[in-house]
Structure formats: structure tokens, C-alpha cells
Amino acid sequence: MKISRDWLQTYFEKPLPEAQALADALTFHAFEIESITTYDVVMPLDSVLDVKITPNRGHDCLSHRGIAKELSAILNVPMKADSLHGGDTISIIPKTNAVKVHVEDSKLCPRFTGALIQGIKVGPSPEWLRVALESVGQKSINNIVDATNYIMFDIGQPLHAFDVSKIKDHKLEVKRTKKEEQFVALDDKGYALPKGTLVIADNEHALSIAGIKGGKPTGIDEATTDIFLEAANWDGVTIRKTSQVLKLRTDASDRFQQVISPELAVYGLRAAADLIVELAGGKIVDFVDEYPKSQEKRTVSVSTEKVNKVLGTKLADADVADVFTRLDLLFMQKGSEFTVDVPFERLDLVIPEDLIEEVARIVGYDKISATELPKFSRKPEVNPSFYAAEEAREELVAKGYSEVFTSVFAEEGERAVLNKVGGEKPYLRTTLVDGLKEACERNTRNRDLLGLKEVKLFEIGAVWKNGKEVVMLGTADSQGVRETTLPISGDTISRYEELPTSVTEHYQPFSRYPSITRDVSLWVPVKTDPEEVLALIREGAGELLVHSELFDTFAKGEKQSLAFRLVFQSFDRTLTDDDASTRMESVYVALKHKGFEIR
Amino acid sequence: MHPISSLIREANRIFFSMGFTLVDSPLLESDWYNFGGLNFPDDHPARDMQDTFFMKDEPGYLLRTHTSAAQVRYPEMQLKTGIQPPYRAVSIGKVFRNEATDMTHEAEFYQIEGLAIGGDVTLANLKGTLTRFFREIFDGSSAEVRFRPSFFPFTEPSVEVDMRITGPSAPEKLRDRWIEIGGAGMMHPNVIRNGGLDPNKYQGFAFGCGIDRIAILKWGIDDIRLMHSADLRFINQF
Numbered sequence: 007m008k009i010s011r012d013w014l015q016t017y018f019e020k021p022l023p024e025a026q027a028l029a030d031a032l033t034f035h036a037f038e039i040e041s042i043t044t045y046d047v048v049m050p051l052d053s054v055l056d057v058k059i060t061p062n063r064g065h066d067c068l069s070h071r072g073i074a075k076e077l078s079a080i081l082n083v084p085m086k087a088d089s090l091h092g093g094d095t096i097s098i099i100p101k102t103n104a105v106k107v108h109v110e111d112s113k114l115c116p117r118f119t120g121a122l123i124q125g126i127k128v129g130p131s132p133e134w135l136r137v138a139l140e141s142v143g144q145k146s147i148n149n150i151v152d153a154t155n156y157i158m159f160d161i162g163q164p165l166h167a168f169d170v171s172k173i174k175d176h177k178l179e180v181k182r183t184k185k186e187e188q189f190v191a192l193d194d195k196g197y198a199l200p201k202g203t204l205v206i207a208d209n210e211h212a213l214s215i216a217g218i219k220g221g222k223p224t225g226i227d228e229a230t231t232d233i234f235l236e237a238a239n240w241d242g243v244t245i246r247k248t249s250q251v252l253k254l255r256t257d258a259s260d261r262f263q264q265v266i267s268p269e270l271a272v273y274g275l276r277a278a279a280d281l282i283v284e285l286a287g288g289k290i291v292d293f294v295d296e297y298p299k300s301q302e303k304r305t306v307s308v309s310t311e312k313v314n315k316v317l318g319t320k321l322a323d324a325d326v327a328d329v330f331t332r333l334d335l336l337f338m339q340k341g342s343e344f345t346v347d348v349p350f351e352r353l354d355l356v357i358p359e360d361l362i363e364e365v366a367r368i369v370g371y372d373k374i375s376a377t378e379l380p381k382f383s384r385k386p387e388v389n390p391s392f393y394a395a396e397e398a399r400e401e402l403v404a405k406g407y408s409e410v411f412t413s414v415f416a417e418e419g420e421r422a423v424l425n426k427v428g429g430e431k432p433y434l435r436t437t438l439v440d441g442l443k444e445a446c447e448r449n450t451r452n453r454d455l456l457g458l459k460e461v462k463l464f465e466i467g468a469v470w471k472n473g474k475e476v477v478m479l480g481t482a483d484s485q486g487v488r489e490t491t492l493p494i495s496g497d498t499i500s501r502y503e504e505l506p507t508s509v510t511e512h513y514q515p516f517s518r519y520p521s522i523t524r525d526v527s528l529w530v531p532v533k534t535d536p537e538e539v540l541a542l543i544r545e546g547a548g549e550l551l552v553h554s555e556l557f558d559t560f561a562k563g564e565k566q567s568l569a570f571r572l573v574f575q576s577f578d579r580t581l582t583d584d585d586a587s588t589r590m591e592s593v594y595v596a597l598k599h600k601g602f603e604i605r
Numbered sequence: 606m607h608p609i610s611s612l613i614r615e616a617n618r619i620f621f622s623m624g625f626t627l628v629d630s631p632l633l634e635s636d637w638y639n640f641g642g643l644n645f646p647d648d649h650p651a652r653d654m655q656d657t658f659f660m661k662d663e664p665g666y667l668l669r670t671h672t673s674a675a676q677v678r679y680p681e682m683q684l685k686t687g688i689q690p691p692y693r694a695v696s697i698g699k700v701f702r703n704e705a706t707d708m709t710h711e712a713e714f715y716q717i718e719g720l721a722i723g724g725d726v727t728l729a730n731l732k733g734t735l736t737r738f739f740r741e742i743f744d745g746s747s748a749e750v751r752f753r754p755s756f757f758p759f760t761e762p763s764v765e766v767d768m769r770i771t772g773p774s775a776p777e778k779l780r781d782r783w784i785e786i787g788g789a790g791m792m793h794p795n796v797i798r799n800g801g802l803d804p805n806k807y808q809g810f811a812f813g814c815g816i817d818r819i820a821i822l823k824w825g826i827d828d829i830r831l832m833h834s835a836d837l838r839f840i841n842q843f
Contacts, residue, residue, distance in 0.1 A: 036754055038765070060756030061649070243648040316791055316808060317762075318729025359794060363754075363762035366728070371752035371764060378733035379721060382624025382693055389627040392617070399610060409607040410835035413713060414632070414668075414699070421633075423658040423668065427705055427712075432661070434633070445835035456837050463835070468632050468699075475631050502621065508611035508843040511776075513824040516838045 007059055008142040009073050012052040013160075017074035017085050025053030028077065032057060035080040035367050037067070045141065052141050064264025066351040069162030079332040079368055089161050089273065090351060091334065096276045098293040105170065105234050109296050110181040114204055115216065117239040117268035118180060118296040121279040122170065124232045126150065126288035135285070149285040150226045150233060154278050155257075162266060162351075163237055163274025164258035166214055167282075170232040172224040174208040178234075180216065181205065187212055190222040197252055204244055206236070217245045217262040218254060235282065237275035239268035268301050269350040301350055308358040310342035316362050317374060329368040330361075388502050391477065394494040395466045396505055398479050407462040407481065412441030414468065421470050436471040438480030439487045446482040454523040454573045455553050460484050466492060521552065521575035522586040527605040528597055529565045536568050539602070543570055546596035547589050550574045550581065567605065608820045608843045609715050609832055612742070613697050616717055616816070619741045623734065625693040625719060628682070630674050632699055636665045638674035642799040643759035656703040668701035672718035673759060676792060676811050680722065680800030690807050691723035697816070708828045715816035715832075720792065722802065722809030728752075728762065728791055731810035739768045739786070743779060743823060746772025751783060760790025760811060779822055786822075787814030 011025050022028060029039040032055070040056040059067045066072045071089050078085045087093065098119065105122050109115050128148050131139075135156060136146040142159055146152050154165040170176065187199045189212050197215070199205065205212035214220040217240035226233065242265035249259040272295065279290050310323045323342045330337045335355075336347040348355045355361065366374070399409060415426070419433030426432045435441065442465055449461045462483040469478050480489035530539060536556050544554060551572055558569035572593070574586050594604055617627050630638075645652055658668040675696035683692055696718045706712055721730065732750050740748035748771070752764035766787045770779050789812030794804035817829050824843070826832070831839040 034753055038753070038755075062756045246648055315725065316727060318727030357761070357794060359761040359791065362791075366762050367754040371754070374732055374752065375729045376732040376736045376750060377727070377729040378737060379623065379693070379726070379730045383691060384624070386621055386624050386626040386693065389629065391629055392627050396614065399606070403606055408837050408840050409610055410837075410840065411607065411609065411713075411833050412835050413833065421663065422661045423703075424661040425659055425703060427656075427703055441835070448835070449837045452836075452838060456841060458837075461837070463837075465835075470633065475633050502618070505614055505618075506606075507615045508606055508608060510608075510824060510843045513826045513839075513842060515827060 007057050007068050009055045009057050009070060010052055010138065010141040011055070012141065013070045013138055014074050014077065017071065017087075018078075018083060019086050020083055022077070022083075023081070025055060029055055031077060031080045032073070034370065034372075036076045037063070052137075054141055061264060062354045064261065065266055065353040066162065068261050068264070069158075069160060071161045072351075075334065079329075079334070082332055088334070089277065090270070091349060096272050098272060098276060098295055100292060101294065102292045103294075104292040105173075105176045105178065105294060107178045107294050107296055108180070110179065112296075112298050114182075114241045114244050115180045115238055116241070116297070116299065116301075117271050118294065119237045119271045119275045120178075120294040121235045121275055121290050122232070122292040122294075123235060123279060123282060123288045123290050124170075126231060126233060126282060126286040128226060128228050128230050128286065132285065148226065148228075150230070150282055153281040153285055154235070157274050157278040157281065158257060158261070161270070161273060161277065162261060163270045164217070164261055165274055165278050166220045166236045166258075167226055168213060168220070168224040168234045168236065169226055169230045170234045171230070173213065173234065174210060177208060178213070179207050179209065180238075181207060183207075183212060189215065191215075191219045192222055192225050194222060197254065200251060203248055203251075204240070215248065215252070215254070216240055218249055218252070218259045219256055231288075233282070235275065235279055237271045237278065239266065239271050265353060267350045267353060268297065271297075303350075304348045304356070305345050306348060306355055306358060306361055307343060307345045308361040309344065312358055313362050313365050316359065317366055318377060319369075319374060321365070321369065325369060326365055329365045332368060333364060335364075390494050391492065393502065394492050395477070395479075396502075398464075398466060398492065400505065402464045402481065405462070407464045407483070410442070410445050410463050410465050411467065412438070412445055412465060416440060419470065420473070434470040436469055438465050438467060438469060438478050438489045441465065442480045442482040442489075443487050446487065452521070454571060455521045455575065457553050457555055517552070517575050517577045519576055519578075519580045521573050522581050522583070524572050524574070524586055524590050525557075525569060526572065526590070526593060526597075527558070527567060527569040529567055529603040529605060532561055532564055532566050534566070534568075539568060539597075540570065542596050542600060543572065543593050546593040547572060547574070548592065550576055550585065550589055606843060607840050608824060608826075609816055611843060612816050612819055612823070613715070613717075615742055616697065616738070616819075617695065619738055620693075620695045620719060623693070623737070625695045625721075628675055628679050628694050628696050630669075630672065630678055630696050630698070632669055632701075633660065634667060634669040634674055636667060638677055639667055639669050639671070642677040642796065643673055644793045644795045644799075645758045649758075658701050658703045670702060671700050671813055672696040672698060672716045673811065673813060675718050676720055676759060676796050677800045679720065680797075680802055684801045690802065690809075691721070691726070692809075693719075693721045695719045706830060708830070711817065711829045711833055713833055714829065716813055717816055718811065718813045720809055720811040722792070722797070722800075722807050724807060726809050728764075728810065731789055731791075731812060734810075735766060735768070735787075735789070735812060739770065742819060743768075743770045743775055744772070745770035745775040752789075755788060755790075757788055757790060759793050759796045761793045763788070763790035766812065766814070776823055776825065778825055784822060786818065787812055789813070 038058040044053045131152040204216040240262045246263035415431040416435040422432040552575045553573035660666040751767040755765040757763045792809045797804040
């Protein structure tokens with residue numbers, strides 16, 4: 007989520023550190039930072055952090071208030087005020103039923119709050135609001151929509167404003183659609199809502215896709231004077247499924263699918279209603295609050311001993327108490343036993359280990375020492391199938407075979423995957439043969455380059471046939487491609503710890519362009535060292551020569567014949583025959599110069 | 606030899622010397638061992654963290670997205686033969702992610718998972734174990750491990766793991782720099798319970814990291830797909 011430093015500053019008296027320092031604080035104590043952007047022209051000096059909120063903190067941290075709370079704990083700086091705690095109880099009076107709301111199933115909509123505001127004037131937003139929204143990548147639309155968006159990015163409660171004059175009979179129903187229904191969203195895009203989609207409707211049509219997106223027909227326009235402001239709480243799984251089916255993700259659905267507290271709704275409603283009245287005038291004439299079952303209050307307990315036992319630390323009771331205080335978690339302490347009253351928005355705090363994590367990250371993971379495990383009380387077991395694979399590997403490598411890994415996906419097979427990106431080769435292979443055959447063919451094209459007389463490959467890998475997953479051993483060479491099940495012997499193991507590993511230090515990038523092979527044969531005096539001739543050839547051939555070897559020799563009286571194979575390749579282009587011929591001319595010149603006779 | 610096979614061999618040797626047993630686990634896995642047993646709730650956004658290949662006409666089955674099934678499978682297997690903790694195990698093998706491939710992404714790659722369960726296995730032990738593993742596998746004269754907060758459904762607390770290798774034989778590009786290398790944490794009590802153990806008696810750590818990633822870092826490989834290319838211009842360099 008995009009978090010503006012200027013926006014965060016509204017939560018603190020003291021000036022916050024620079025963006026990089028905020029990023030570091032969050033990185034080592036809360037969340038990863040994807041990027042930092044600093045604006046110079048549009049929003050002078052503001053910096054925006056793109057914070058990767060983990061799924062366990064989607065409940066409270068998809069908001070500036072949530073991140074401010076984190077920073078307050080990490081940096082140990084008090085917040086000016088917390089919009090969710092420590093203030094007066096939120097009042098939503100009067101409730102006159104001017105707009106009637108019926109919730110069909112409170113499991114899907116645990117809370118529905120709303121406010122009827124009359125006599126507003128829709129217009130552009132003030133500068134501060136436009137700047138705030140633009141800083142986090144949002145477009146300013148009008149003062150009403152902007153106010154609802156601002157509150158969502160501020161405290162995490164999504165809201166939606168309806169034009170009341172367009173709601174039939176001033177009655178709203180939260181229900182699943184009885185049949186497929188066409189729906190035009192605020193952004194003019196059309197959606198076919200399948201039967202059973204959770205919506206807010208009047209007695210004729212769906213007016214909004216619950217928790218995801220509002221509809222065009224009841225949208226706010228310049229003529230709107232009376233609005234119904236909705237701040238509801240929705241079942242996360244339902245929102246997630248609808249969002250997936252419609253392929254429609256919004257800032258609202260992102261928050262609801264992570265599940266937010268129903269307690270939050272009223273804070274969002276009150277804040278947005280007050281902001282709207284401030285920006286657009288009008289009067290709040292009615293509130294709605296359908297909330298049949300309040301969220302239960304929860305306590306979680308942990309002891310300092312337990313914290314230290316899990317983390318391997320030696321923290322004191324005071325250290326643990328300090329963390330809870332900084333996080334503004336109210337607690338009772340009896341010796342080293344802490345019982346925390348979990349704030350309503352912290353739906354992630356459920357078991358003692360959750361509190362241990364809070365202690366660990368706020369104290370800092372750098373305080374955890376690196377302590378090796380003690381010697382194990384038993385001897386570890388050798389894995390027979392891995393051992394068999396290692397044996398086979400050693401034997402084949404000694405015979406000049408190279409190991410390859412090919413894809414498990416195939417054109418045909420017994421079992422397939424459902425949802426492969428691109429859709430090609432959805433089957434799981436029933437044999438290693440096809441992959442090896444193809445690998446063999448591809449490598450054979452590079453045989454000269456590789457300096458191999460014969461391409462010899464093997465693969466040890468799983469196949470799926472006759473309803474089972476089996477590990478096979480496949481080989482490919484000039485004799486053909488074969489496979490057998492990997493033979494697993496019951497023998498005890500002798501060499502687990504002595505097997506060699508690669509001693510290569512660096513990988514050398516190689517050219518992906520085709521190579522050209524040329525041979526040269528020549529007569530030289532019998533006593534001539536082929537290595538000297540090869541050195542001469544290499545010098546003459548220049549840097550396009552990537553592989554060269556002596557491949558044939560025979561003697562005839564005082565003379566011997568030497569035949570060399572030369573492979574040319576470029577890193578940045580496909581070589582032509584002319585390129586190779588030019589290089590070969592240089593080779594011939596160099597050889598003739600030495601008095602050798604080209605055959 | 607193939608760089609992945611070389612690393613698996615070396616990783617196994619290092620962990621074997623620390624008392625870890627290598628365990629087998631299927632590639633075509635059930636939803637329970639890959640997700641449910643690891644404390645992923647049904648229809649939860651945490652499942653979006655990994656793009657999964659689901660099996661056609663076999664509801665509840667998939668290609669494993671990680672080697673973490675060992676966290677439930679290994680204790681279960683041990684208990685069947687009457688062996689109580691402490692346990693130390695590694696699971697190494699191919700895992701799958703349903704995504705488009707490029708220089709840094711492969712749909713099929715290799716992962717190592719390690720776990721230690723006992724009465725008093727701590728997060729500090731996790732740091733110590735990983736420090737030794739990275740030092741040895743990257744030929745460093747010393748290694749440091751740094752944790753950053755993270756979230757995985759199967760661990761609590763959860764951390765991202767960074768390492769820093771020093772010493773003349775460490776790969777030059779890696780030397781003295783913090784590098785992101787894996788994810789880890791203390792096994793969630795629900796996972797301990799799903800393996801058949803009492804979380805009031807036992808606790809443990811678990812970690813996972815990519816073998817391909819280790820290869821890329823160790824040898825300066827510029828494209829993860831080379832590992833699975835069956836191209837001897839690459840493989841025969843090792």
C-alpha cells in the first residue's frame with residue numbers, strides 16, 4: 007500500500023525522520039518496502055513508501071493510521087491521537103429509519119452502518135485533499151467521493167456514497183441476487199452478476215456489488231443533494247470469491263477479503279460523514295446501524311518465560327512490558343504473566359505465539375543470537391532412494407554422461423493440471439524418454455562446440471503412470487534412449503559423506519548464436535608437436551574460435567597427417583560462411599608460412 | 606555434474622552432519638499437506654501468495670508449491686514407527702509455481718526445507734543452523750544471518766532470511782553484502798498439532814530456501830532457466 011510521509015505526519019507532533027529512515031524502521035520491524043518515491047514538483051518534498059502489508063496485517067495496516075501506529079511503536083514516539091482509540095465514544099444518533107436497511111444474512115454482512123446526509127453541494131475537493139489522494143496514486147473525483155476514499159486510506163474502512171434520490175422508496179436490501187443480473191459500475195464498465203452475488207439492492211436492482219464496487223445509476227453527480235453514506239462489514243471469503251469470479255479487484259475488496267473488524271465501520275462512517283459536512287455542507291439527519299452480534303472482546307496471555315523459550319533470548323519482564331506499551335496494547339501483568347486486551351482491529355492477535363512475534367519484531371530480530379543446535383541425540387538416517395540416485399549419478403558421470411533436468415510437463419499423459427499459464431503441455435509426463443530424446447537432439451547440434459564425440463545424457467526424475475508417482479532413471483546416447491525404475495538396494499551406505507561436488511568457481515556465459523565448424527588437415531614432419539600446430543591455428547583463427555581440437559592423426563614415412571576441428575561462434579551475431587572462410591584463410595596463411603602443407 | 610545435484614549433495618551433507626535426516630515427499634501433493642495442514646485457511650488471501658497448479662479432475666490435489674509438507678509428513682511418519690521428538694529433517698526437491706517464466710522465474714525449481722522439533726528448539730537455534738549452512742555452502746570463512754519480519758501461515762513468528770558471507774573464498778559478488786535468501790520461522794502450534802504432536806510439549810523451527818537461488822548466487826548464473834534447460838553448454842561447466 008502507498009503510504010505518504012506527509013499523511014503519516016498528521017499523526018505525530020514531532021517531525022518524523024526522513025523517508026529512508028522510516029523505510030528501514032518498517033523493514034526491520036514490520037513490513038517490506040517495495041519502493042520509495044520522492045515528489046519534487048507536485049507535492050513538494052513528500053515521499054511515498056510502497057509498503058508490502060502481509061496478509062496477517064491486512065486487518066489493520068492497510069491504512070495510514072495502522073502504519074503510524076507501527077512507527078509509533080518502532081520509533082518509540084507517541085501519536086498525537088489515535089482515531090480508533092483513546093477518544094470519546096463514537097455517536098451515531100439520531101436513528102430515525104428515514105432510510106430502511108434490511109440485511110438478509112448477517113453472516114455475510116456482520117454489520118451495516120449508514121448515514122443520510124441532506125443538502126450537500128457536490129464540488130471539487132480542497133487542495134489538501136487532492137494532494138493527499140494524488141500522493142497515494144488516487145485521482146480526485148469530487149468532494150464526496152474523495153472524502154470516502156480519504157477515510158479508507160486513512161483508517162482502513164471502505165465506504166460508499168449513494169445518491170438517495172435514485173434509491174427507490176429509500177429502502178435498501180443486502181441480499182444475494184436471485185438470478186443473473188446486468189450491472190453497470192461507477193466507471194461505466196458492465197458486469198454480468200451471477201445468481202447468488204452479494205449485493206446492496208433496492209426492490210428492483212442491484213445498486214452496488216457488496217464490498218467491491220458501486221453502481222452507476224445511484225452514483226453521485228453534480229446535481230446530487232442528498233446522499234446515503236454506507237460503511238459496512240462483509241464476509242471476507244464471500245468478497246474474495248465474488249472478486250475472483252468477476253475478475254474485479256478494488257481497494258475496498260482488498261480490505262474486506264483480508265477481513266476487517268465490524269467495530270471499524272462506525273469509526274469510518276462518523277469520520278467520513280463529518281468530513282463530508284465540512285467539505286460539502288449539508289446535515290446528517292439519520293443513522294443506520296444493523297449490528298446484531300457484536301465482536302467479542304479477546305484477551306491473549308503470554309509469560310516472559312514462554313517468550314524466552316521460543317526466541318532463545320534472555321528478555322526481562324520489563325522488556326516485554328515495554329513492547330506492549332509501545333504498541334499501545336493494554337495489559338495486566340502478574341509477575342511475568344501478561345494478559346493483553348486485544349484492540350478490536352488487531353484480528354491477528356489470537357495465540358501466545360502472536361504476542362511473541364510482537365515482542366521479537368519490536369525488540370528487534372538482531373537481538374536474537376545465532377546458537378547452533380546441540381549435538382543430536384540420534385544418528386540421522388540415510389535416505390535409501392536418495393542414496394540410490396547418488397550411486398547411479400556417480401556411475402553415469404564416471405562413464406561420461408551428463409545429468410539433465412527436463413520439464414515434468416508433456417503433450418500427453420494420464421493426469422493433467424487444470425490451470426497452466428499459456429495452456430501448453432498440461433499433462434504430467436509418463437516417461438523420461440521424450441524429454442531426454444529432445445534434449446539429446448538439441449545438444450547434438452552443439453556437439454562440435456562441446457567437443458563431444460557423442461552426446462550422453464541421463465535424468466533421474468519423477469513420472470506419473472498407472473496412477474502412481476515413480477522415480478525413473480533414463481539415459482540417452484548413440485544407442486538410443488532407455489529408462490528403468492531407479493533401483494533401490496537395501497544395503498547400508500558407505501559413501502554419503504565422501505561424494506564429490508562441483509569445484510567450478512564461476513559460471514561462464516556462453517553465446518546463444520549458432521556456431522560454424524570447419525576442419526583443416528595438413529602434412530607436417532613426423533617430429534612436429536601437434537600442440538604447437540594447434541597454438542599456431544588458434545593465433546591465426548582469432549577470437550571467434552571457441553573450440554578447437556586435434557581429431558585425427560596418421561603417419562606416412564617422414565610425414566604425419568594432422569586433422570583439426572575448429573568451431574567459430576560470435577557472442578553478438580550469427581556468423582556467415584564468409585566469416586568462417588575469412589578466419590580459415592588466416593589459418594592457412596599462418597600454417598603455410600611455417601612451411602606446412604595443407605591437404 | 607549438474608549444479609543443482611551438486612548443491613543438493615552438499616546441502617544434504619551439511620545437514621546430515623548436524624543430525625538432519627533427508628526425507629522423501631511426493632511432488633503431486635494433497636491440498637492438506639501443501640496448504641490445510643500448514644495452517645492455510647480455505648479461501649484465504651494467503652493462498653494467493655503462491656500460484657498453484659491444481660490437478661484436473663482430481664479435486665484436492667495439486668503440484669506442491671513448496672517442500673514444506675515435510676513439517677506435517679515427517680512427524681506423522683516418525684510417530685507411526687513409535688519415534689518421539691526430537692526430530693531433525695530436511696526435504697529437498699522440485700516445486701512448482703504456475704507463472705510465466707523469465708530470467709528470474711521458473712515454473713519448476715528446487716527447494717530445501719529444514720525443520721527441527723523438540724522441547725527447547727528456539728529461534729536462536731534457527732539462526733545458528735542457517736549461519737552454519739550458508740557459511741559452508743558458500744565457502745565463506747564466516748557468515749551472518751539477519752531476520753526481517755514476515756508472514757507465513759505455517760510459522761509464528763515468521764521471518765525473511767538475509768545472509769552476509771565474508772572471507773576470500775566466498776564468491777566475489779556476494780562477499781560482504783546482505784542477500785535475501787529464504788523464509789523461516791517457528792512452526793505454528795497448529796502445524797505441530799497437525800503432525801500429531803502436542804504443541805504444549807514441543808516447538809520447532811522450519812525454513813525454506815531455493816536451491817536454484819543458491820546456485821545463481823554461488824556461481825553468478827544469469828538466468829534461472831539454464832538450470833532446467835538440459836543444455837550441456839551450461840551443465841558441463843560444473
